[in-house]
Amino acid sequence: MEVIRSQKRTFSNDIVSSPTIPLYLTAPPMEVRLEEFELFAIDRLRVLKGVSDGLARGKNPKEMDDLVDSLWKEHMRHSDVSEMFNKDIISHFVLRLVYCRSDELKKWFLSMETALFRHRFRLQNLEIQRAIVGEFGLPYKAVTGAELESLKERLGQVVRSLGQISPTIESVYYKVPFEEVPDLVAGRRVFIQKGYAFVAGSQLVSLVVTQFRSHISKALILTNRKWTTTIREREKDRLTPIVEGLSTSYLGPDYSQSSEYADISLKDIDQVSKSSFPLCMRHLFEKLREDHHLKHGGRMQLGLFLKGVGLKLDDALAFWRAEFTKKVGSERFDKEYAYSIRHNYGKEGKRTDYTPYACQKIISSAPGVGDHHGCPYRHFSEDNLRAALGRMGLSSRGMEDVMDKVRNKHYQLACTLTFEAIYGTSCDAGINHPNQYFEESQKILKSNAPTAPV
Amino acid sequence: MSCVRKMTREETENRADDMMIDVPKPKIENPDEFNVHYLRIYYGNLFPYTDIHKWLSYGHDGKHPGCDEFYFGRREFSFTLENDVYLRYKSFKNASAMGDAIKGNFPYKIDIGAVYSVDPDKRHAYAQSGTNVFTPVERELVFDIDITDYDDVRYCCSGADVCSKCWPLMTVAIKVIDTSLREDFGFKHILWVFSGRRGVHCWVCDAKARRLTNEQRSAVAEYFRVYKGNENNARKVALMGYSLHPFLARSYVDFLKDFFEGELQATQSIFSSKEKYEKILEMISDEDIQSELRDKWENSARSSLSEEATSRTRWEQLKNTLHSKKQKAPTLRMCVEEIVFTFTYPRIDLEVSKQMNHLLKAPFCVHPKTGRVCVPIDPNNCDEFDLLAVPTLSQLIEEINSGGSKMDVDEDDSERSLLGKSIKFFRSSFLEPLLKSCKEEIESSYKTKIGKSKDSFSW
Numbered sequence: 056m057e058v059i060r061s062q063k064r065t066f067s068n069d070i071v072s073s074p075t076i077p078l079y080l081t082a083p084p085m086e087v088r089l090e091e092f093e094l095f096a097i098d099r100l101r102v103l104k105g106v107s108d109g110l111a112r113g114k115n116p117k118e119m120d121d122l123v124d125s126l127w128k129e130h131m132r133h134s135d136v137s138e139m140f141n142k143d144i145i146s147h148f149v150l151r152l153v154y155c156r157s158d159e160l161k162k163w164f165l166s167m168e169t170a171l172f173r174h175r176f177r178l179q180n181l182e183i184q185r186a187i188v189g190e191f192g193l194p195y196k197a198v199t200g201a202e203l204e205s206l207k208e209r210l211g212q213v214v215r216s217l218g219q220i221s222p223t224i225e226s227v228y229y230k231v232p233f234e235e236v237p238d239l240v241a242g243r244r245v246f247i248q249k250g251y252a253f254v255a256g257s258q259l260v261s262l263v264v265t266q267f268r269s270h271i272s273k274a275l276i277l278t279n280r281k282w283t284t285t286i287r288e289r290e291k292d293r294l295t296p297i298v299e300g301l302s303t304s305y306l307g308p309d310y311s312q313s314s315e316y317a318d319i320s321l322k323d324i325d326q327v328s329k330s331s332f333p334l335c336m337r338h339l340f341e342k343l344r345e346d347h348h349l350k351h352g353g354r355m356q357l358g359l360f361l362k363g364v365g366l367k368l369d370d371a372l373a374f375w376r377a378e379f380t381k382k383v384g385s386e387r388f389d390k391e392y393a394y395s396i397r398h399n400y401g402k403e404g405k406r407t408d409y410t411p412y413a414c415q416k417i418i419s420s421a422p423g424v425g426d427h428h429g430c431p432y433r434h435f436s437e438d439n440l441r442a443a444l445g446r447m448g449l450s451s452r453g454m455e456d457v458m459d460k461v462r463n464k465h466y467q468l469a470c471t472l473t474f475e476a477i478y479g480t481s482c483d484a485g486i487n488h489p490n491q492y493f494e495e496s497q498k499i500l501k502s503n504a505p506t507a508p509v
Numbered sequence: 510m511s512c513v514r515k516m517t518r519e520e521t522e523n524r525a526d527d528m529m530i531d532v533p534k535p536k537i538e539n540p541d542e543f544n545v546h547y548l549r550i551y552y553g554n555l556f557p558y559t560d561i562h563k564w565l566s567y568g569h570d571g572k573h574p575g576c577d578e579f580y581f582g583r584r585e586f587s588f589t590l591e592n593d594v595y596l597r598y599k600s601f602k603n604a605s606a607m608g609d610a611i612k613g614n615f616p617y618k619i620d621i622g623a624v625y626s627v628d629p630d631k632r633h634a635y636a637q638s639g640t641n642v643f644t645p646v647e648r649e650l651v652f653d654i655d656i657t658d659y660d661d662v663r664y665c666c667s668g669a670d671v672c673s674k675c676w677p678l679m680t681v682a683i684k685v686i687d688t689s690l691r692e693d694f695g696f697k698h699i700l701w702v703f704s705g706r707r708g709v710h711c712w713v714c715d716a717k718a719r720r721l722t723n724e725q726r727s728a729v730a731e732y733f734r735v736y737k738g739n740e741n742n743a744r745k746v747a748l749m750g751y752s753l754h755p756f757l758a759r760s761y762v763d764f765l766k767d768f769f770e771g772e773l774q775a776t777q778s779i780f781s782s783k784e785k786y787e788k789i790l791e792m793i794s795d796e797d798i799q800s801e802l803r804d805k806w807e808n809s810a811r812s813s814l815s816e817e818a819t820s821r822t823r824w825e826q827l828k829n830t831l832h833s834k835k836q837k838a839p840t841l842r843m844c845v846e847e848i849v850f851t852f853t854y855p856r857i858d859l860e861v862s863k864q865m866n867h868l869l870k871a872p873f874c875v876h877p878k879t880g881r882v883c884v885p886i887d888p889n890n891c892d893e894f895d896l897l898a899v900p901t902l903s904q905l906i907e908e909i910n911s912g913g914s915k916m917d918v919d920e921d922d923s924e925r926s927l928l929g930k931s932i933k934f935f936r937s938s939f940l941e942p943l944l945k946s947c948k949e950e951i952e953s954s955y956k957t958k959i960g961k962s963k964d965s966f967s968w
Binding site: 209211212213215216217218219220222233234237238240242243246247248249250251 | 722754758
């Protein structure tokens with residue numbers, strides 16, 4: 056794949072005749088425009104993030120099929136089949152570069168690409184599915200005759216154990232080493248005997264997905280090698296910054312400008328903190344009121360959030376000064392702390408207007424001793440989190456749902472569930488940003504009680 | 510043996526007399542059984558270095574051209590020393606290097622980790638090259654079952670305590686898992702080891718098992734999982750569907766049901782008191798049935814039957830009541846099985862099994878809290894395993910002192926020494942068949958390799 060600046064793009068024709076899901080076995084010999092390099096990658100990233108959210112919300116396979124279908128149509132579809140095919144391939148290979156750079160990135164990309172492939176495969180008709188199976192060249196033999204007959208009872212048992220009343224078994228079963236269908240083994244969805252799993256024709260997807268996964272996994276290791284040895288240095292002025300930026304990019308609105316729902320003044324702030332702040336900000340806010348101090352990480356996280364909810368610079372200075380002077384005195388405040396508040400508002404230094412932190416950044420922060428920033432769902436002990444959620448008014452039932460997500464490391468979902476429990480309404484988009492939490496909450500509160508003061 | 514300093518019988522007995530007023534119950538914990546001096550002697554004279562080395566070499570210590578002579582040297586060991594000093598990523602090029610390190614450090618605990626791509630001891634040298642070449646490549650598939658995880662279903666002991674009444678829970682766990690590993694997964698070289706105090710470890714050593722990826726390990730672990738609930742959910746086991754999966758069905762029919770109705774009732778009388786049966790009633794997701802049974806049992810509270818007989822009667826009543834409810838809700842369909850599974854199905858610490866680089870205590874270590882040796886358990890005769898008969902350090906030392914034990918357990922009379930029997934079992938039932946198949950595998954993969962290179966010459 057060549058990345059070029061020109062408007063032209065050439066590609067070989069034979070790509071079009073391939074099945075509708077590429078296996079990404081080799082990078083195609085085509086040229087890619089620099090803008091597309093990034094734009095396509097961002098579109099695919101939106102699909103993968105959607106897949107990730109769907110999985111984290113525990114959607115069942117059928118719901119995931121629908122989700123993948125709609126995500127794909129929304130972000131990847133193109134009226135021209137070959138254009139779409141190219142976009143599919145280009146975006147995959149760009150993200151492979153982006154996500155080959157650490158084990159954590161690799162793991163996420165591998166899981167999401169595999170899930171995406173699984174559901175795209177399931178959405179295809181039988182003929183295309185067979186073609187894809189053929190392309191992998193899977194060497195499995197169908198079980199027939201006496202062997203199948205002798206297994207019938209236990210195969211029927213498996214079918215019934217999966218919730219079907221009648222033990223009718225399928226007509227075709229493949230005998231496969233159990234380690235090649237780990238997901239079917241994990242779910243006890245196959246009969247296993249002496250090291251072999253008996254895979255029903257309808258479960259073929261599992262086999263294909265395993266192949267796909269192992270191929271991508273190996274490819275990521277190779278890509279990583281190429282990236283560290285040559286590409287990063289060679290492309291340091293062109294592709295490298297794009298690649299490095301993509302993995303941390305947050306795709307939602309950045310809340311750098313306060314919206315109509317976000318306009319608070321000093322006198323409301325205590326009340327609003329209780330009614331509309333997400334737990335992370337509420338905790339920082341309360342700690343600030345309590346200790347009259349926050350360490351740097353906390354000042355940044357809360358300060359930018361407050362900026363995002365519409366606290367003006369003058370109000371912000373007054374707000375922080377009121378607390379800090381109780382502890383450090385006003386002279387020291389003006390000297391040491393006021394600068395960084397003005398800095399956050401783009402009034403000092405580089406004069407960049409800094410954007411509030413998104414969940415991803417907060418979750419991946421590493422608060423140390425004396426720090427109160429970070430994501431409570433990730434960084435609090437279970438007891439502390441329970442206590443904090445109790446203070447937010449969560450019922451014990453709601454609490455368990457939240458804790459369940461926490462245990463499975465779905466911190467944003469835990470926050471989303473908290474939101475849903477408190478406001479009694481669903482939040483399908485999920486919480487991705489503290490300021491989004493705030494705005495959604497204000498929308499609900501204002502629509503419920505239009506005349507009441509917020 | 511001149512430096513053996515051992516408390517005399519007399520001293521031990523005097524101390525015991527002072528402390529014990531009640532009739533002494535045999536206990537698994539016995540702090541007098543363990544100390545550093547004993548441990549030195551144990552490592553100096555009894556620990557089976559050669560066998561451990563042979564095992565972990567998997568045939569690569571031979572002369573065959575297909576042998577990988579650095580195989581054993583890439584295995585991670587870790588030592589836990591006195592005062593909890595913890596040394597990870599140790600590696601040894603051969604049995605004598607391993608022996609020297611163990612005799613020099615006399616670790617309280619030796620853990621065995623994975624075989625890595627490079628010598629774990631030199632991992633930093635490789636790390637500097639920038640590419641991440643230090644990665645686990647082989648590891649036995651391991652399982653760890655602890656009696657502590659059964660606290661809600663045993664009434665004789667709790668925590669790290671264990672006695673002959675609750676140990677059978679481990680025995681049934683061994684049977685269920687061992688059978689499945691052999692019948693379902695087709696593994697042959699399986700070693701079960703007493704963990705020294707409160708549970709068992711399982712090492713699956715087939716070549717295929719050692720090469721499973723983390724994902725495949727997780728899949729096997731998940732295959733064994735039936736617990737979905739948590740502390741805040743009475744119904745810990747939820748069996749859905751219209752039938753049990755063949756693996757669960759076999760476990761139920763061959764082991765769990767009989768164990769539940771026989772031994773468990775006899776030792777734990779799980780329905781005998783209100784406190785006990787309420788926990789079981791909570792598992793029935795139908796309040797009418799719950800109160801029907803509760804009424805019946807509260808009224809029969811003063812019967813003259815023994816605890817065990819009361820418990821058995823109530824179980825029969827529960828089964829009959831559930832059976833007679835024809836309009837079974839989906840959640841009641843498997844209720845009897847769910848109760849049996851909750852009480853008896855193996856509770857494996859699955860996280861240990863899922864990662865290649867997880868460490869597990871080596872067989873033949875001595876547990877510091879009990880002084881007992883981590884001896885192998887024969888899965889075919891696990892009913893006969895008596896944890897209170899497992900040799901302790903002080904017994905072994907005494908045996909040496911009295912001249913009853915030959916240093917070299919290869920002697921014919923090794924059967925008679927305390928540890929000799931365990932070592933002999935380790936060799937004949939586990940090590941020999943394992944090494945035989947390792948040799949075959951080395952031979953056949955060597956032939957394939959030679960064959961392949963010949964092919965490429967003829968090109």
